[in-house]
Amino acid sequence: MGELTAPNRVEMGGSEAGFATTKVNDLLNWARKYSLFMYPFVTACCGMEFMALTSPRFDLARFGAEAPRFSPRQSDLLWVVGTISQRQAPVLRRIYEQMMDPKWVLAFGTCASSGGFYDNYTTVAGIDKIIPCDVYVPGCPPRPEAVIDGLLLLQDKIAHGDRTPRIVKPRADVVPKDLVAASDLVRGKKERRA
Amino acid sequence: MSQRALDRLKERFGDAVLETSSFRGDETAVVDASRWKEIAEFCRADGQMQFDMLVDLCAVDYPDRLPRLEVVVHLYSIAKRHRLRLKARVGDEDAEGAEIDTLTDVWSGANWFERETFDMFGVKFKGHPDLRRILLYPEFEGHPLLKSYPADKTQPLIPYRTEAEAGVPVDKLAPFRADEGMSFGRKAWSTEKDES
Numbered sequence: 001m002g003e004l005t006a007p008n009r010v011e012m013g014g015s016e017a018g019f020a021t022t023k024v025n026d027l028l029n030w031a032r033k034y035s036l037f038m039y040p041f042v043t044a045c046c047g048m049e050f051m052a053l054t055s056p057r058f059d060l061a062r063f064g065a066e067a068p069r070f071s072p073r074q075s076d077l078l079w080v081v082g083t084i085s086q087r088q089a090p091v092l093r094r095i096y097e098q099m100m101d102p103k104w105v106l107a108f109g110t111c112a113s114s115g116g117f118y119d120n121y122t123t124v125a126g127i128d129k130i131i132p133c134d135v136y137v138p139g140c141p142p143r144p145e146a147v148i149d150g151l152l153l154l155q156d157k158i159a160h161g162d163r164t165p166r167i168v169k170p171r172a173d174v175v176p177k178d179l180v181a182a183s184d185l186v187r188g189k190k191e192r193r194a
Numbered sequence: 195m196s197q198r199a200l201d202r203l204k205e206r207f208g209d210a211v212l213e214t215s216s217f218r219g220d221e222t223a224v225v226d227a228s229r230w231k232e233i234a235e236f237c238r239a240d241g242q243m244q245f246d247m248l249v250d251l252c253a254v255d256y257p258d259r260l261p262r263l264e265v266v267v268h269l270y271s272i273a274k275r276h277r278l279r280l281k282a283r284v285g286d287e288d289a290e291g292a293e294i295d296t297l298t299d300v301w302s303g304a305n306w307f308e309r310e311t312f313d314m315f316g317v318k319f320k321g322h323p324d325l326r327r328i329l330l331y332p333e334f335e336g337h338p339l340l341k342s343y344p345a346d347k348t349q350p351l352i353p354y355r356t357e358a359e360a361g362v363p364v365d366k367l368a369p370f371r372a373d374e375g376m377s378f379g380r381k382a383w384s385t386e387k388d389e390s
C-alpha cells in the first residue's frame with residue numbers, strides 16, 4: 001500500500017476561503033469517503049472475484065462501501081468490473097453520465113484498466129478512453145486484498161479532494177522462512193540436517 | 195467408423211466430392227460449393243448417413259489459396275454415432291463474392307452460425323432468412339476474422355476522450371504499457387502475391 005503513505009495534501013480553498021468552509025469541506029469529504037454507494041458494472045470473469053470481495057470473508061462493510069445500488073442515480077462509486085467491449089462502451093458512458101455528482105470510478109482488473117490482453121476489434125483498451133477513472137486495480141483478476149487497497153486509495157483521494165488517477169501497486173507475497181526451508185527439503189535442494 | 199459415410203458420399207456424388215481425407219477417425223470431405231445444400235440434405239436424409247445434428251458451422255481464411263475461404267460444417271449423427279466434416283471453398287483473392295447456399299432449411303440450428311460466419315468473414319448465405327451481423331454492431335465496416343483485417347484495428351462506437359477533455363494522458367498509464375495485449379497479433383498479412 002505504498003501509495004497510501006503519500007504525504008497529506010489538504011487542498012485549501014484559496015486565500016478568501018475561511019477556516020470554517022475548509023473544515024466543512026473536510027467534514028463532507030470524511031462523510032463521503034465512508035458512505036460510498038456502489039454501482040457494479042460487471043461484464044466478465046472479474047465478476048467472480050468481485051463476488052468474493054463482497055462476501056463476508058473480506059467484509060467490505062468495514063469501509064462503508066458495501067451497499068450496492070442498481071440504479072446509477074443513487075450511487076456514487078462506479079465499479080467497472082471486467083472487459084468493456086466496443087458495443088458496451090456507449091452503455092457505460094451513459095451509466096456514468098446518469099450518476100449524480102460527486103462520483104468516482106474504480107477500474108477493477110487489467111481489462112477495465114487497459115484492455116488487458118485483448119487488443120483487437122472487440123475491446124475498449126481501458127475505460128479511461130471513454131470515462132474518467134479514479135483508481136486502477138491491476139490484476140487478472142485482482143485479489144480481493146488488492147481491491148481493498150484500491151478502495152482505501154480511493155478513500156484517501158476523497159479525503160484530500162484529489163482527482164488524479166492512481167494505481168494500486170503490487171504487493172510482494174511474504175513467504176514465511178520455515179515454509180521456504182520446507183519446500184527446499186521437498187525438492188531435495190538441501191540435505192536434512194542430522 | 196464414418197469412413198463408410200465418406201464412401202457413400204463419394205459413391206453418390208462422384209465428382210462433386212473434390213477431396214477426402216481422414217485423420218485418426220476424423221473424416222473430412224471437400225465438396226463442390228455449388229452442390230453444398232444438396233449434399234447436406236443427403237447427409238441428413240439418407241438412411242446410412244442420418245446426420246441429424248449440426249455441431250458447428252464456421253469458416254477459415256487461407257489468404258494464399260484460391261478460393262480463399264473455406265466454409266466448414268461439423269456433423270454428428272445421434273442415431274448412428276458417427277461424425278463427418280464437410281468443407282466448401284468460396285471467395286476470390288480479396289474474399290469478395292463468397293456465396294454459398296444456406297443450410298437453415300436442412301438444420302434450423304445453422305441460422306445463427308451462418309450469421310456469425312457472415313459477420314466475421316463476409317460469406318453470404320443465399321436464402322438465409324435474416325442475414326445480419328450477430329456479434330458486432332451494424333456500423334462495423336469489414337469482417338474482422340479475415341487475415342487482411344488489421345488485428346488491432348478498432349472501430350469505436352463513441353469517440354474516445356481527447357487529452358484536452360481528460361486533463362490527463364489517455365494513453366496507458368504505468369504500469370500498463372502501450373504494447374499491452376497480443377503483440378503476436380500485430381503481424382500484417384498481405385494478400386498480394388510475390389512477383390518473383
Ligand code: SF4
Binds near residue numbers: 047111116140
Ligand atoms: S482482467 Fe482478467 S479476470 Fe478480469 S475481466 Fe479481464 S480477463 Fe477476466
